[in-house]
Structures are given as C-alpha cells and as structure tokens.
Amino acid sequence: MKGEKIMSKNKELEKKLKYENKSTFSKLDVKIHESVFSFCDEYRNFINVSKTEREFCDQSCRLLEKEGFVPLQNKSNLQPGDKVYTVNRGKAVIAAVIGSEPIENGVNIVGAHIDSPRLDLKPIPLAEEGGFAYFRTQYYGGIKRYQWFAVPLAIHGVAALQDGTQINITVGEDENDPVFCVSDILPHFAARQMSKKVTEAFPNENLSVIIGNIACDDEEIKEGIKFNILKILYEKFDLCEEDLVSSEIEIVPAFPARDLGFDRSMVAGYGQDDRVCAYTALRAVLDLTVPKKTAVCLLVDKEEVGSMGATGMRSRRFENVLAKICSLKEKNYSDLMLRETLSNSSCLSADVGAAYDPNFPEAFTKNNAAKINCGLLLTKYTGSKGKSGASDASAEFVAKVRKIFNDNEVAWQIAELGNTDLGGGGTIAQYVANLDVDVIDCGVPLLSMHSPYEIAGKLDIYMAYKGYKAFYLDN
Numbered sequence: 001m002k003g004e005k006i007m008s009k010n011k012e013l014e015k016k017l018k019y020e021n022k023s024t025f026s027k028l029d030v031k032i033h034e035s036v037f038s039f040c041d042e043y044r045n046f047i048n049v050s051k052t053e054r055e056f057c058d059q060s061c062r063l064l065e066k067e068g069f070v071p072l073q074n075k076s077n078l079q080p081g082d083k084v085y086t087v088n089r090g091k092a093v094i095a096a097v098i099g100s101e102p103i104e105n106g107v108n109i110v111g112a113h114i115d116s117p118r119l120d121l122k123p124i125p126l127a128e129e130g131g132f133a134y135f136r137t138q139y140y141g142g143i144k145r146y147q148w149f150a151v152p153l154a155i156h157g158v159a160a161l162q163d164g165t166q167i168n169i170t171v172g173e174d175e176n177d178p179v180f181c182v183s184d185i186l187p188h189f190a191a192r193q194m195s196k197k198v199t200e201a202f203p204n205e206n207l208s209v210i211i212g213n214i215a216c217d218d219e220e221i222k223e224g225i226k227f228n229i230l231k232i233l234y235e236k237f238d239l240c241e242e243d244l245v246s247s248e249i250e251i252v253p254a255f256p257a258r259d260l261g262f263d264r265s266m267v268a269g270y271g272q273d274d275r276v277c278a279y280t281a282l283r284a285v286l287d288l289t290v291p292k293k294t295a296v297c298l299l300v301d302k303e304e305v306g307s308m309g310a311t312g313m314r315s316r317r318f319e320n321v322l323a324k325i326c327s328l329k330e331k332n333y334s335d336l337m338l339r340e341t342l343s344n345s346s347c348l349s350a351d352v353g354a355a356y357d358p359n360f361p362e363a364f365t366k367n368n369a370a371k372i373n374c375g376l377l378l379t380k381y382t383g384s385k386g387k388s389g390a391s392d393a394s395a396e397f398v399a400k401v402r403k404i405f406n407d408n409e410v411a412w413q414i415a416e417l418g419n420t421d422l423g424g425g426g427t428i429a430q431y432v433a434n435l436d437v438d439v440i441d442c443g444v445p446l447l448s449m450h451s452p453y454e455i456a457g458k459l460d461i462y463m464a465y466k467g468y469k470a471f472y473l474d475n
C-alpha cells in the first residue's frame with residue numbers, strides 16, 4: 001500500500017516536471033478533427049493554383065479582397081480595424097489589420113516566403129539538339145537535381161513586352177495540356193551513371209526540358225524543330241524569341257497536391273516550403289477584426305536563394321510599407337516612430353522545418369527532431385556548424401510564444417534542424433532580427449523538403465493556422 005502511494009505521487013510529479021509532446025491526431029476531439037480536414041482541403045486547392053510566387057501573390061490578393069482588404073495606396077488614413085494590403089512587383093504581399101493600440105507599441109508579424117525551389121529558364125533558353133527542341137534551365141534554390149528527371153513538368157510564368165504588356169503563360173496544368181520532361185538514361189545503359197556520385201551523375205547541364213520534336217518541313221530553315229516551337233509560341237502567346245529575354249518562366253512539377261495515406265492524414269505536393277506557412281499565415285490574418293496590436297502578414301520572395309533582391313526579405317520594402325502604415329495611422333510621423341515600432345515588434349518567421357524521417361534516422365538527433373503530425377514546430381535557431389548564421393531566438397521570446405500556444409491549445413513541438421554539423425539552413429528570421437525585431441522560426445515540419453513532392457501533416461498545417469492567429473491576437 002505504502003509503495004503504491006509513493007508511486008502515484010511520483011507519477012503526479014513526473015507529469016508536472018517532464019516535458020512530453022502529447023499532440024497527436026488520436027488525442028484530438030472530433031470537432032477539431034473535422035476542422036483539420038476541411039481546412040486542409042482548402043489548403044490543397046489553393047496551392048494547386050499557386051505554384052509560383054506570382055501566382056501565390058495573385059491568389060492571395062483575390063482572397064484578401066474577398067475578405068474586405070483594400071490596397072494600402074487607396075487609403076488616406078488608417079483606423080483600428082482597417083484591413084489593407086500591398087503588392088511588391090507582383091511577387092510579394094504585405095497584408096495588415098490595423099490594431100487599436102498606438103503603432104509604436106509594435107506590430108505582430110507572421111512572415112513566410114512564397115518562392116519555391118524549381119527550374120528557371122536561362123536568358124536564351126530555346127535550343128535544338130539531336131532531334132529535340134529544349135528549354136535550357138538554371139535551377140533555383142537547393143534542389144537534388146536527380147529528382148527532376150523523368151517526371152511531368154509544367155511551365156508557368158510571364159513575359160514582359162517592350163510596350164509594357166505582360167503575357168501570362170501556363171502550360172501543363174489542365175488535363176488536356178501537354179506536359180514537359182527532362183529525360184534520363186535507361187537502366188540498361190546506366191552502369192557508368194550509377195557508379196558516379198549523384199551530383200556528377202546528374203549535372204546541371206542535363207536539366208534541359210524537352211519541349212518538341214516536329215520539324216518545320218522547309219529546306220531553307222536551319223533549325224526546323226526550334227522554328228516550329230517559335231511558331232507555336234507566336235500563335236499561342238504572341239511571343240518571339242527575344243521576348244523570352246524579358247520573361248520569368250518557371251518549370252515546376254505538373255502534378256497536383258493530393259491527400260497522402262489511407263487515413264488521409266498528410267498532404268503531398270510541390271512547393272509546400274513555404275506555401276504551407278504562407279497560406280496558414282494568410283488565413284490567420286483574414287480572421288482578425290480589431291486586434292490590439294497591428295497584425296502584419298508578410299509574404300516575401302527569394303528566400304530560397306538568400307532573400308536577396310527587391311522582393312526578398314533583405315530589401316527595404318517591409319520598412320517602407322511599415323513607415324507608410326505608421327504615417328497613415330498616427331499623427332506626427334517621424335523616423336523615430338518607425339524605429340520604435342520596429343523595436344517593439346515581434347515576428348514568427350513562418351517557415352517549414354525538417355521532420356524526422358525513419359528512412360534516414362542518421363540525419364536526426366533523437367529527442368530533438370520534429371515529427372509529422374505532432375504540432376506546429378518551433379525552431380529556436382537554424383544555421384549550421386555551431387549555430388553559425390542563426391538569429392537564435394531569446395529565451396524570453398521563446399517563453400512568450402510557448403505561453404501563447406499553451407494558452408490557446410495550439411499543439412506545438414520544438415526541434416533542431418537536423419543533426420549537428422550535418423548541414424543546415426537559414427530562413428528570413430535573421431533578416432527580420434536585423435530590424436531589431438524579436439523573431440523565432442515557427443512552421444510546419446516536412447518530409448522530402450525541396451523535392452517535387454513534399455509531405456506535410458494535416459494536424460501541423462491546421463495548428464500553424466491556429467498558432468499564427470493566436471500570435472496575432474496576443475499583446
């Protein structure tokens with residue numbers, strides 16, 4: 001009897017002292033379970049029509065306008081509860097719901113990126129070789145090149161013409177559309193390829209996309225297959241070869257996102273890094289009415305190549321937009337007001353993390369790996385080799401975010417980005433931190449990150465939405 005009593009007391013104490021991630025699907029109540037699945041249906045549909053940063057941007061604006069957000073440039077002043085958005089060069093969006101508190105108290109930011117790894121066309125992409133017409137490509141972001149061979153590909157993009165018009169090009173998404181492909185050598189002849197290192201077996205210069213095979217039947221035309229493609233591009237899109245010089249055309253997987261597993265507990269699809277966090281952040285900001293602090297949904301481009309450029313996080317764009325919001329919200333705008341607003345702001349850097357993969361256990365540290373469908377993932381620091389390049393969220397800020405999630409029943413987990421010294425990565429967090437803003441990485445863990453078919457857990461997707469919303473509503 002005595003022993004039993006001590007046991008139960010210890011059990012109680014254990015419950016109090018021990019950290020254990022208890023968030024799993026089986027512990028969810030039925031109502032939340034249903035919300036998770038219907039939310040993820042909407043998510044899947046959304047990412048199927050927004051495979052590039054430009055498309056994500058357009059679809060976001062459509063959703064924002066439907067929910068009463070208006071272009072920031074249309075406003076001459078801002079009141080609590082006003083909903084505004086602004087687009088940066090067609091490739092990035094900032095949406096805000098104005099809070100009731102003075103803006104100098106800081107804003108709550110959830111920042112995600114809407115670019116994904118892919119193949120981009122080279123400046124002069126069209127070529128003919130060995131009986132095929134090709135688009136020559138340059139890869140964008142960190143891809144494993146071999147994953148892009150022998151899979152159906154679609155072409156998405158825009159061509160900007162000299163007269164200022166823009167031509168949208170999407171081929172490969174409709175089931176009646178043709179698709180495109182990078183060919184691979186048959187296994188029968190692959191002995192040499194198979195004995196090479198993967199990086200050497202699939203060189204960048206082999207990432208040429210087959211786009212045609214029929215030659216124009218005219219002896220006077222030198223490259224008849226290429227010419228035939230030029231004729232098609234002209235007929236279909238009114239484009240000539242030089243127009244491709246001022247185009248941004250991206251090659252992405254042609255297949256849609258699908259439910260994964262008999263139990264439909266996951267979503268598999270292209271570009272979930274980072275559209276899964278971008279979509280959930282967007283949905284969270286759409287739900288707000290009059291938050292205390294101004295809520296900002298920041299969707300940026302170019303994260304996958306280092307956040308450079310005018311549409312990336314390193315650009316002054318965010319500061320410029322925040323300055324505009326400050327000046328429209330408060331009287332007596334000053335540079336100091338902007339600086340104080342930034343100083344008092346907080347940010348969730350909403351980006352995906354690496355989930356534990358039982359096929360590759362050596363890549364992860366036990367107890368410090370994220371798991372699919374175990375909740376929204378906090379990553380205190382990213383970087384590589386001794387936190388190098390990490391912004392490393394402060395203990396105080398981690399405590400604040402932990403409290404928000406615990407108070408609002410947001411299932412969460414915390415992990416490192418893979419095994420120490422194995423590799424690493426970065427997010428926009430460090431560039432947000434440079435603005436004197438508290439920031440922590442917080443997103444959905446993925447399997448097969450940066451592959452053409454990334455895997456996310458539905459519980460985690462829903463908890464991202466719930467967590468971002470709770471963060472927006474915190475003071």
Ligand code: MN
Pocket residue numbers: 113273274303351352
């Ligand atoms: Mn990312």
Ligand code: MN
Pocket residue numbers: 273304450
């Ligand atoms: Mn990435």
